[in-house]
Amino acid sequence: MPKLFHLRASPRQESVSAAGAEAFISRFKETHAGWDIDTLDVWRETLPNYDIQAVDAKYARQSGRPLTKQQSDAQAELERMVVRLSLADRVVISTPMWNFGIPYKFKQWIDMIVQPGLTFTFDPKTGYRPLLKDRPVLIILASGSDFVTGMNRGRTDLATPYLREVLGFIGFSNPHFVSIGPTNGSPDTVSAARELAFRRLRELAPTF
Numbered sequence: 001m002p003k004l005f006h007l008r009a010s011p012r013q014e015s016v017s018a019a020g021a022e023a024f025i026s027r028f029k030e031t032h033a034g035w036d037i038d039t040l041d042v043w044r045e046t047l048p049n050y051d052i053q054a055v056d057a058k059y060a061r062q063s064g065r066p067l068t069k070q071q072s073d074a075q076a077e078l079e080r081m082v083v084r085l086s087l088a089d090r091v092v093i094s095t096p097m098w099n100f101g102i103p104y105k106f107k108q109w110i111d112m113i114v115q116p117g118l119t120f121t122f123d124p125k126t127g128y129r130p131l132l133k134d135r136p137v138l139i140i141l142a143s144g145s146d147f148v149t150g151m152n153r154g155r156t157d158l159a160t161p162y163l164r165e166v167l168g169f170i171g172f173s174n175p176h177f178v179s180i181g182p183t184n185g186s187p188d189t190v191s192a193a194r195e196l197a198f199r200r201l202r203e204l205a206p207t208f
C-alpha cells in the first residue's frame with residue numbers, strides 16, 4: 001500500500017500549520033484511494049533522546065569502532081525512525097516558525113534521521129551523497145508574520161533555507177513550500193493569507 005508520511009511539528013490544538021496539512025490530506029485522500037497515512041506528531045509521540053549514546057554511536061560508526069550495547073540500542077532506535085520515513089512515497093511536514101527556525105522537537109527528529117550510512121554517505125574523494133530515494137515533499141510553514149519574500153521587517157526566515165538544505169542533503173531534492181502567514185494581526189489579513197494558502201494546498205493535492 002503506498003504511504004504518505006505526515007510529520008506534525010506544532011503542539012497546538014488550534015494549529016494553523018496542522019489545519020493546512022489536514023486540508024491538504026483530506027483532498028489527497030479523495031484523489032488517492034488506498035493510500036496509507038502515517039502521522040508522526042513529534043510532540044505526542046515519545047521521540048528517543050538524541051543523547052550521548054546516540055551521538056557516540058555516530059562517531060564510533062564514522063571511525064569504524066565497534067558499538068557498545070548502549071550505543072547499538074540507541075542506533076537501533078534511530079534506524080526505526082529512518083525506516084518509517086524511507087517507507088513513505090510522499091512526505092508532508094507541517095510546522096510553525098519558531099524564533100525564525102523550527103520547533104526543537106522537529107529539530108530533534110532531524111538530528112536523529114540525518115545519519116551517515118543511513119541517510120547520507122561521505123567519501124573524501126567524491127564528497128557527500130544522499131541515500132534516500134527522491135520523492136515529493138511538501139512543507140507547510142505557518143508564521144505569525146508574513147515571510148512571503150523571505151524577510152519581514154529586516155528579519156530573515158531561516159526555516160525555509162534550513163529545511164531545503166537538510167532535506168536535500170538526505171535526498172529530497174526539491175521540497176515544495178507553502179507558507180501560511182501572517183497568522184497574527186488584523187483578522188482580514190490573517191484570514192486572507194489563510195484562505196490563499198489553503199486554496200493552494202487543496203489545488204496541489206490531486207497531482208502530488
Ligand SMILES: Cc1cc2nc3c(=O)[nH]c(=O)nc-3n(C[C@H](O)[C@H](O)[C@H](O)COP(=O)(O)O)c2cc1C
Pocket residue numbers: 010011012014015016017018095096097098099100101142143144145146183
Ligand atoms: C516559541 C514561538 C516562537 C515564535 N517565533 C516566531 C517567529 O520567529 N516568527 C514569526 O513570524 N512567528 C513566530 N511565532 C508565531 C508562530 O509562528 C505562529 O503563531 C504560527 O501560526 C504557529 O503555527 P501553528 O499555528 O501551526 O502552531 C512564534 C511562536 C512561538 C510559540
